[in-house]
Amino acid sequence: MSTASDSGAQRRGKAPAGERVADWADGRLGVYSLAKANMRKIFPDHWSFMLGEVCLYSFIVIILTGVYLTLFFHPSMEEVTYHGPYVPMQGVKMSEAFASTLDISFEVRGGLLIRQIHHWAALVFLCGMFTHMMRVFFTGAFRKPREINWLFGFLLFFLGMMTGFTGYSLPDDLLSGTGLRFIEGVFLSIPVVGTYISMFVFGGEFPGMDLIPRLYPVHVLLLPGIMLGLLVAHLILVFYHKHTQYPGAGKTEKNVVGMPLLPVYMAKAGGFFFLVFGVIAVLSAVATINPVWTIGPYRPDQVSTGAQPDWYMGFAEGLVRVMPGWEITAWGHTLVLGVFIPIVLFPLVLFAIGLYPFIESWITGDKREHHILDRPRNAPTRTAFGVAWLTAYFIMLVGGGNDLWATHFQLSINAITWFVRIGFFVGPVVAFIVTKRICLGLQRRDKDKVLHGRETGIIKRLPHGEFIEVHEPLSQEQLHTLTQHDQPDPYEIGPAVDENGVKQKIKPSQKLRSKLSKGYYGEDNVIPKPTREEYHEITSGHGHH
Numbered sequence: 036m037s038t039a040s041d042s043g044a045q046r047r048g049k050a051p052a053g054e055r056v057a058d059w060a061d062g063r064l065g066v067y068s069l070a071k072a073n074m075r076k077i078f079p080d081h082w083s084f085m086l087g088e089v090c091l092y093s094f095i096v097i098i099l100t101g102v103y104l105t106l107f108f109h110p111s112m113e114e115v116t117y118h119g120p121y122v123p124m125q126g127v128k129m130s131e132a133f134a135s136t137l138d139i140s141f142e143v144r145g146g147l148l149i150r151q152i153h154h155w156a157a158l159v160f161l162c163g164m165f166t167h168m169m170r171v172f173f174t175g176a177f178r179k180p181r182e183i184n185w186l187f188g189f190l191l192f193f194l195g196m197m198t199g200f201t202g203y204s205l206p207d208d209l210l211s212g213t214g215l216r217f218i219e220g221v222f223l224s225i226p227v228v229g230t231y232i233s234m235f236v237f238g239g240e241f242p243g244m245d246l247i248p249r250l251y252p253v254h255v256l257l258l259p260g261i262m263l264g265l266l267v268a269h270l271i272l273v274f275y276h277k278h279t280q281y282p283g284a285g286k287t288e289k290n291v292v293g294m295p296l297l298p299v300y301m302a303k304a305g306g307f308f309f310l311v312f313g314v315i316a317v318l319s320a321v322a323t324i325n326p327v328w329t330i331g332p333y334r335p336d337q338v339s340t341g342a343q344p345d346w347y348m349g350f351a352e353g354l355v356r357v358m359p360g361w362e363i364t365a366w367g368h369t370l371v372l373g374v375f376i377p378i379v380l381f382p383l384v385l386f387a388i389g390l391y392p393f394i395e396s397w398i399t400g401d402k403r404e405h406h407i408l409d410r411p412r413n414a415p416t417r418t419a420f421g422v423a424w425l426t427a428y429f430i431m432l433v434g435g436g437n438d439l440w441a442t443h444f445q446l447s448i449n450a451i452t453w454f455v456r457i458g459f460f461v462g463p464v465v466a467f468i469v470t471k472r473i474c475l476g477l478q479r480r481d482k483d484k485v486l487h488g489r490e491t492g493i494i495k496r497l498p499h500g501e502f503i504e505v506h507e508p509l510s511q512e513q514l515h516t517l518t519q520h521d522q523p524d525p526y527e528i529g530p531a532v533d534e535n536g537v538k539q540k541i542k543p544s545q546k547l548r549s550k551l552s553k554g555y556y557g558e559d560n561v562i563p564k565p566t567r568e569e570y571h572e573i574t575s576g577h578g579h580h
């Protein structure tokens with residue numbers, strides 16, 4: 036018996052192979068309607084939107100190279116004696132993990148390159164996430180409806196840091212062992228339960244025999260698995276919300292101006308993947324990273340000088356290094372504040388970043404959807420916060436490498452420590468004030484440009500002898516870009532007494548919110564946009580240039 040679809044297939048008997056495969060897939064997965072709905076989706080274009088892609092592609096490179104490394108890496112702390120080709124280590128006792136890392140570097144074909152690509156890709160990945168996060172922050176792309184996606188992204192950043200840390204702890208070299216010793220100190224500084232946690236994690240006294248076999252599944256499976264799930268959710272949300280766009284002519288909160296996903300964006304993205312992969316591969320081929328054979332295997336009685344964590348852990352390292360070594364001893368127990376305060380501060384700072392979108396919308400009371408990005412100068416307080424945070428981060432990075440700064444620049448380590456201690460409190464405040472002034476200055480400049488046009492640099496002499504500079508009026512597109520932004524009023528508490536004469540109870544949180552809101556939108560924090568009347572008055576010829 037022949038069915039309708041059979042006869043359809045007969046009619047298309049001569050259809051090209053590709054079409055037949057597509058038909059086959061459509062019959063089972065409904066790909067046509069899926070593709071029709073999504074493949075022409077429009078993506079706005081801007082170089083800064085490539086930063087998310089850098090994260091994506093470096094993550095793929097990490098997974099590909101990580102799988103290759105698992106084929107040769109032995110996550111074991113059993114002691115072996117080295118007899119491999121690296122002569123300086125002949126006869127040295129080391130863990131199997133360290134010996135297999137040496138094997139990967141010197142005996143496995145392409146092993147060293149793959150190890151280096153894995154490590155460089157991890158550095159690029161975290162750097163990409165950091166910069167992508169800054170792009171999202173400074174342009175306000177985290178505002179409604181993208182707060183949850185910011186949260187997913189933030190978790191990716193946090194887990195990325197943890198995965199990187201567990202990764203560079205695996206080779207069991209002197210550097211990674213020193214890092215793990217640091218973690219032991221962190222556990223031990225936790226009051227009451229610290230010793231138990233440390234014993235539980237290390238399976239007894241540090242370092243024990245269990246640590247590397249335990250870290251291994253966490254590094255290759257657990258954390259990357261969670262990250263993969265979050266990443267898919269992150270990208271689905273980018274797709275679902277549609278991408279934001281920079282302000283410009285023809286762009287509104289209700290449309291998306293850009294190029295279709297297929298073929299233009301896909302082609303660009305495919306090419307960009309190979310570019311990212313290529314750059315990481317070249318870096319890995321020419322720049323040594325983590326040469327564990329020069330560092331040597333971990334021995335608890337040794338510490339190498341110049342020990343540095345990877346850059347993303349530098350903030351935490353810096354906090355611990357510059358913190359005064361305070362201790363409180365009571366009832367036979369010691370509370371090591373010198374370590375405990377930094378390890379509480381570190382997650383608190385991270386937590387504040389994760390919750391920032393919710394904090395800002397509470398302060399400003401802004402519950403509207405935003406698909407047009409802010410120009411950072413038009414949100415001076417947010418921009419200033421971001422720069423203050425970056426300043427604190429980089430000052431702590433100096434603290435985390437205080438020994439290297441001292442040896443490289445012939446400086447006293449105490450002087451650097453004091454510089455970082457003072458800088459941590461003063462630097463962000465100065466950065467905040469300066470950034471805010473710059474933003475307001477730029478807003479003034481925008482206002483000036485709208486009202487008086489662009490300075491052309493052409494000086495003319497008028498018949499009566501006066502010199503003037505010729506100003507060129509802006510195009511309609513430029514005028515739109517410079518004036519499209521909102522300037523909302525700050526949150527007001529409302530009258531203390533209502534219309535019936537009843538005293539309103541004002542909560543302290545309302546007072547705080549009103550104060551903070553003035554800090555965002557108050558008089559001193561915005562330069563009012565030129566009004567229509569001002570513009571017409573000046574451009575109708577009465578203005579004097």
Ligand code: HEM
Binds near residue numbers: 088167168185266
């Ligand atoms: C594995 C790491 C990550 C990957 C692969 C990734 C990927 C992407 C991609 C491809 C986009 C669209 C293109 C773009 O705007 O750059 C995007 C957008 C976004 N990402 Fe990420 N991201 C990651 C981490 C983060 C982090 C750490 C944050 C913030 C804490 C974040 C927050 C966002 C937000 C809010 C958007 C929407 C932006 C918009 O529509 O303008 N992402 N992400």
Ligand code: HEM
Binds near residue numbers: 205
């Ligand atoms: C975000 C994800 C990841 C990051 C940031 C990361 C980072 C790192 C880093 C920095 C190292 C130290 C490399 C060295 O210099 O020796 C490392 C080692 C390692 N990673 Fe990953 N990794 C990630 C995911 C993975 C995955 C998914 C796998 C496996 C499927 C994997 C397998 C390994 C193995 C086997 C080692 C030890 C080999 C060695 O150190 O030479 N990694 N990882």
